[in-house]
Amino acid sequence: MSPPLAAPLLAADGLTRSFQGLVAVDGLSFQVAPHTIHALIGPNGAGKTTLFNLVSGLLPPSGGSLHFQGRDITGLGAHRRAALGMGRTFQNLRMFGGMTVLENVLTGRHARLPATWLATLLRLPAARAEERAAIARAEALLARVGLAGQAGRPAGELSYGEQRRLEIARALAGEPALLLLDEPAAGMNPTETAELAALLRQLAAERRTILLVEHDMGFVMGLCDRVTVLNFGRRIAEGTPAEVRADPAVVDAYLGARVARRLMAAAEGAA
Amino acid sequence: MDSLNDFLWAYQDLIYGLGTNAILALSMYAVLQLNQLSLGQAAFMGVGAYVGALLSLHTGLPFALVLAAAAAVPAALALLIGGPSLRLSGVHLAIATIGLGEVLRVAYVNTPALGGAMGLSGIPERAGFAAIYGLLAAVLAGLVLAARSKIGRACEAIREDEDAARAMGIDVTAYKIAWLAVSAALAGLAGALNAHYSSFIGPGEYGFDTAVSILSFAILGGIATPFGPVAGAVVLTALPEVLRPLHDFRLVVNGLIIVGVVLFLPRGLLGFRMRRTGGLSGPARGATRRV
Numbered sequence: 001m002s003p004p005l006a007a008p009l010l011a012a013d014g015l016t017r018s019f020q021g022l023v024a025v026d027g028l029s030f031q032v033a034p035h036t037i038h039a040l041i042g043p044n045g046a047g048k049t050t051l052f053n054l055v056s057g058l059l060p061p062s063g064g065s066l067h068f069q070g071r072d073i074t075g076l077g078a079h080r081r082a083a084l085g086m087g088r089t090f091q092n093l094r095m096f097g098g099m100t101v102l103e104n105v106l107t108g109r110h111a112r113l114p115a116t117w118l119a120t121l122l123r124l125p126a127a128r129a130e131e132r133a134a135i136a137r138a139e140a141l142l143a144r145v146g147l148a149g150q151a152g153r154p155a156g157e158l159s160y161g162e163q164r165r166l167e168i169a170r171a172l173a174g175e176p177a178l179l180l181l182d183e184p185a186a187g188m189n190p191t192e193t194a195e196l197a198a199l200l201r202q203l204a205a206e207r208r209t210i211l212l213v214e215h216d217m218g219f220v221m222g223l224c225d226r227v228t229v230l231n232f233g234r235r236i237a238e239g240t241p242a243e244v245r246a247d248p249a250v251v252d253a254y255l256g257a258r259v260a261r262r263l264m265a266a267a268e269g270a271a
Numbered sequence: 272m273d274s275l276n277d278f279l280w281a282y283q284d285l286i287y288g289l290g291t292n293a294i295l296a297l298s299m300y301a302v303l304q305l306n307q308l309s310l311g312q313a314a315f316m317g318v319g320a321y322v323g324a325l326l327s328l329h330t331g332l333p334f335a336l337v338l339a340a341a342a343a344v345p346a347a348l349a350l351l352i353g354g355p356s357l358r359l360s361g362v363h364l365a366i367a368t369i370g371l372g373e374v375l376r377v378a379y380v381n382t383p384a385l386g387g388a389m390g391l392s393g394i395p396e397r398a399g400f401a402a403i404y405g406l407l408a409a410v411l412a413g414l415v416l417a418a419r420s421k422i423g424r425a426c427e428a429i430r431e432d433e434d435a436a437r438a439m440g441i442d443v444t445a446y447k448i449a450w451l452a453v454s455a456a457l458a459g460l461a462g463a464l465n466a467h468y469s470s471f472i473g474p475g476e477y478g479f480d481t482a483v484s485i486l487s488f489a490i491l492g493g494i495a496t497p498f499g500p501v502a503g504a505v506v507l508t509a510l511p512e513v514l515r516p517l518h519d520f521r522l523v524v525n526g527l528i529i530v531g532v533v534l535f536l537p538r539g540l541l542g543f544r545m546r547r548t549g550g551l552s553g554p555a556r557g558a559t560r561r562v
Contacts, residue, residue, distance in 0.1 A: 056438055057437070057438075058434050058437060058438065077437070077442075077444075078434075078437035078438050079437050079439075079440050079441055079442045079443070082437075082438060082439060082440030083440050087438075088438050090435065090438075094432050094434070094435040095435075096427065096428050096431040096432060096435065097431065098427070098431060098544070099424070099427055099428070099431070103424055103427075103547065106421070106424060107424050107425065107428045107436070107439050107441075108439050110421065110424075110425055110428075110439050110440045110441050111439070111440025111441075112440075113421050115421075117417075117422060120417075120420045120421060120422055121413065121416050121417055121420065121422070122416075123416070123420075127420075131420075131421065170439070174439065174440055
């Protein structure tokens with residue numbers, strides 16, 4: 001394992017979160033280097049989604065600290081973190097289903113629309129210009145994720161794969177330095193998964209940093225610069241995909257659990 | 272003009288009541304649009320009525336300042352009572368406000384300076400057609416402008432998914448606090464207007480049943496746009512008058528109409544979405560869902 005060279009964009013130190021005695025994230029420390037694609041993997045219940053909620057600020061930690069761009073953000077709310085440059089998607093799609101596709105992306109830009117409420121209400125020229133620029137940017141992002149023709153449709157009417165892509169466009173609308181993707185490839189077919197991987201590679205090439213949680217091992221191994229493996233809320237391994245794949249602890253925890261499940265299923269089938 | 276004046280005189284209370292009830296319905300909309308339920312609207316209305324009445328009875332303040340104070344005091348009270356509960360989610364605001372009307376009723380009854388059980392009478396009739404409908408128009412215009420802007424977009428996002436809205440950079444707590452203050456201010460304004468045309472206010476007028484009436488204006492009309500609550504207030508205020516020829520069956524038919532709307536129009540009488548510039552630009556034009 002070689003340590004990241006640049007100062008980390010995101011650094012968790014001893015991050016802990018417990019739910020009434022159940023420790024979902026347990027003293028976790030890890031760093032995300034800028035302009036990399038970093039994956040968090042681990043068996044079901046390893047604490048990945050809890051960790052995402054801690055990083056994006058939707059859950060307060062029980063202990064430990066978080067630094068983003070060198071700044072302590074442990075006590076900041078989710079909306080402040082979004083304003084500092086974090087954008088996220090959700091594992092179970094969380095679109096604003098009644099709003100149009102374009103309005104969803106514009107909502108994602110909320111933290112980048114500084115006009116005051118009074119200027120907004122009175123439609124002062126600055127507020128109108130800001131809104132026009134936001135619409136242009138949102139339309140460009142929709143084109144980028146292949147939803148250019150869908151801008152006026154209610155988001156709830158989009159197909160599953162389209163909603164996944166819309167969530168990414170909505171997260172990108174906040175111009176995040178760190179993009180947090182919670183199982184972005186879940187439910188996608190192989191073609192869609194390949195397109196998604198291409199998009200994420202482009203984003204990383206544009207000097208964005210991506211932290212993603214994923215179950216699809218092939219997707220993670222082919223895409224990511226660095227992988228952190230969690231089990232029972234703790235980090236059990238970290239390194240390049242090749243290093244992690246060869247780590248006995250990972251094989252034991254991750255693949256072991258999978259093999260165990262397969263054996264259980266086989267036993268049930270035989271019974 | 273004479274016939275109009277006769278009409279206004281004969282139906283003055285109804286016409287003025289339509290206007291103030293529409294403002295009350297908009298005060299309910301202000302919190303409901305964020306999925307927040309306040310059951311203190313009648314209480315805030317009462318505070319505005321008492322503040323306005325006392326200022327008019329005992330000071331020489333211009334009516335505009337009396338109305339401003341009648342809006343500001345309930346807003347401050349709302350922040351005191353509701354503010355802490357807004358950091359939590361769900362029904363906490365409803366619970367925090369549910370007892371407010373009852374507490375205030377007891378306070379009015381037991382405070383001689385507030386007229387006790389007799390209430391306050393002889394309030395100068397300073398609120399007329401122009402004041403009531405001018406303020407209603409201003410409030411409605413302000414809320415429509417807000418709903419059509421990024422503010423309305425943020426409100427709708429909060430209504431649909433609070434956590435997702437937070438992750439988009441929306442300060443959900445600040446929105447809830449600000450709209451609660453607006454809501455209480457509007458209810459107080461309506462209460463003061465009401466006090467200044469009915470010339471009498473009593474401690475029993477601002478209880479739970481009034482709160483439920485205000486809630487039903489907004490629910491019946493629908494909260495997708497500010498027009499819905501106004502429509503709901505107009506229908507529910509005028510219906511008992513329109514149905515007057517039915518005599519004893521009036522309340523039955525009134526109730527049946529309300530139940531019918533709730534059953535068959537769950538989004539309210541006016542359930543269409545607000546047209547928003549951002550939702551209608553370019554390829555989106557004309558494609559917004561109209562329900």
